[in-house]
Amino acid sequence: xxxxxxxxxxxxxxxxxxxxxxxxxxxxxxxxxxxxxxxxxxxxxxxxxxxxxxxxxxxxxxxxxxxxxxxxxxxxxxxxxxxxxxxxxxxxxxxxxxxxxxxxxxxxxxxxxxxxxxxxxxxxxxxxxxxxxxxxxxxxxxxxxxxxxxxxxxxxxxxxxxxxxxxxxxxxxxxxxxxxxxxxxxxxxxxxxxxxxxxxxxxxxxxxxxxxxxxxxxxxxxxxxxxxxxxxxxxxxxxxxxxxxxxxxxxxxxxxxxxxxxxxxxxxxxxxxxxxxxxxxxxxxxxxxxxxxxxxxxxxxxxxxxxxxxxxxxxxxxxxxxxxxxx
Numbered sequence: 001x002x003x004x005x006x007x008x009x010x011x012x013x014x015x016x017x018x019x020x021x022x023x024x025x026x027x028x029x030x031x032x033x034x035x036x037x038x039x040x041x042x043x044x045x046x047x048x049x050x051x052x053x054x055x056x057x058x059x060x061x062x063x064x065x066x067x068x069x070x071x072x073x074x075x076x077x078x079x080x081x082x083x084x085x086x087x088x089x090x091x092x093x094x095x096x097x098x099x100x101x102x103x104x105x106x107x108x109x110x111x112x113x114x115x116x117x118x119x120x121x122x123x124x125x126x127x128x129x130x131x132x133x134x135x136x137x138x139x140x141x142x143x144x145x146x147x148x149x150x151x152x153x154x155x156x157x158x159x160x161x162x163x164x165x166x167x168x169x170x171x172x173x174x175x176x177x178x179x180x181x182x183x184x185x186x187x188x189x190x191x192x193x194x195x196x197x198x199x200x201x202x203x204x205x206x207x208x209x210x211x212x213x214x215x216x217x218x219x220x221x222x223x224x225x226x227x228x229x230x231x232x233x234x235x236x237x238x239x240x241x242x243x244x245x246x247x248x249x250x251x252x253x254x255x256x257x258x259x260x261x262x263x264x265x266x267x268x269x270x271x272x273x274x275x276x277x278x279x280x281x282x283x284x285x286x287x288x289x290x291x292x293x294x295x296x297x298x299x300x301x302x303x304x305x306x307x308x309x310x311x312x313x314x315x316x317x318x319x320x321x322x323x324x325x326x327x
Contacts, residue, residue, distance in 0.1 A: 005292055006058050008083075010050040010074050011065035012038040015088055015115075019063045022284035026292065029058055054078045061291070064088060065115075067164045068171070072097045075112065079104040084295050086288065088115040090175045091308040093166025094316050102305050113291045113301040114308040118176045119183060120283035120290075123246040123258040126275060127237060130260060131184060136239025141219040142184055143236045144177045147228025148252075150200065154226070160202035167324065168204030170195050171315050174224040177235070178311045179303070181212060181220035184237055188212040188220060191314050195322040199227045208318060242270060250281050 005026040009016050012033035020028055020042045032050040033039040039046035047053050054062050054077055062078035064071055064087040072092040075085050079101075091114045092098035105112050118124060130136065147169075158164045159172055182188055190213040195205035210222040231252045237244040243261040248254035256277040261270040287303075294301045 005060045005295070007061045007063060008032070008053045008056065008059040009042065009063045009065065010053060010078075011063075011067075011070075011088075012042055012046075013065065016063070016065040017042065018284055019065055019086075019288075022288055024285050024289050024292075026061065026288060030056055050074060051077065054081050054083060059083055061086065061295075067158055068093050068166045069164045072101050075101045076104040079108040079110050079112070082108065082110065084110045084291070085112045086115060086291055087112065089179075089308065090114075090166070090171050090312055090315070091305065092312065093171070095309050095312040098305065098309050098312055102309065105305060111291065111294050111299075111301055112305050113287070113294065114303050114305065115287065116176065116179045116303040116307065117283040117287050118180060118249075119303060120286040121246075121249065121256060121281070122277040122279075123248075123256050123275070124180065124235070126258050127235075127244045127246050128183070130244060131237065131239075135242065135260070135262075136237065136244065137241035138239060139185060139218055140238045140240065141221065142181050142238070143234075144181060144220065144222045145224075145232060145234045146173045146177050147223075147225035148173070148231045149229040150206075150226045155200040155202040160200065160204055162204050162324075165204065167315065167319060168195070168197070168202065168208075169206050169224050169226045170208035170318060172224075172226075174208050174210075174222070175308075175311050175315065177222045177224060178210070178212070178220075178314055179307060180235060181222060182307070182310060185218045185220055186214050186216075187310065188314060189215050191317045193222075193318050193321070195318050195324060205319075205322070205324065210314070210318060212314065250278075 006029045009031040028044045030053045032053040062083045064074045193210035195208040200206045207225045212220040235246045245259045248256040259274045
């Protein structure tokens with residue numbers, strides 16, 4: 001790989017534009033989108049044919065930010081062309097579809113990072129630092145909520161089409177909460193819960209409620225919703241010695257902050273310490289920077305295909321239990 005990694009972006013919508021603005025030391029050399037105006041807007045050589053772009057000799061990394069229905073197909077083609085890949089979450093519509101990407105990665109020996117960018121938000125990074133330092137003692141459970149209120153016509157957008165999205169709110173925002181719960185608690189082997197459609201006129205879920213447990217009994221209680229009306233992100237991490245509460249993601253979700261509640265020996269009201277992170281969202285930049293380091297060091301990405309597969313197994317289990325035939 002050249003000193004400045006050369007990147008192609010497939011899918012130039014909102015997320016593709018965010019990726020283009022967060023390349024750091026990497027260089028955007030090409031992009032592709034079925035909408036020529038969106039492709040042209042990124043200011044690099046462009047095509048409406050994504051296969052032409054990933055076949056280029058001057059591309060080291062392919063960022064895949066398409067509809068969910070194309071994530072696996074484009075990732076496989078990029079790997080078979082010898083490129084490293086950053087694929088947006090959920091990386092495929094289901095675990096079976098992702099297995100073909102895993103096989104392609106093994107064939108190619110290239111690196112694949114999955115876009116679980118919430119891991120790189122400052123409140124989550126600070127929370128992980130405190131948990132790893134045993135500030136909370138033994139972890140007990142996690143409680144997470146994540147939701148938005150949609151917009152007029154939301155039930156006619158691509159995320160409401162099971163063929164394009166592979167599901168609804170659970171496979172959209174839900175995969176972030178599941179990934180974060182796994183990051184703090186470990187493997188979640190016992191899966192209960194259900195998904196349902198309460199408000200939006202669409203064949204996919206607009207709410208999902210999950211009760212997930214590790215083999216040791218640690219629990220994640222999660223709720224995701226696109227009937228939240230006021231955008232919300234909240235992740236609470238409970239241990240024997242205290243609690244952490246990460247909330248907000250900036251913008252319409254409110255200022256990002258982390259509050260640490262430290263239990264006292266006599267119990268009662270805890271000591272409280274809080275941090276606010278009002279700056280711009282740097283999670284996208286940090287994610288790309290770490291992928292470049294992964295490639296340079298020949299290191300398996302910390303947010304990889306096996307993480308995405310574990311999340312999709314949970315998503316699929318909830319959908320099957322809820323009667324959604326989406327596979």
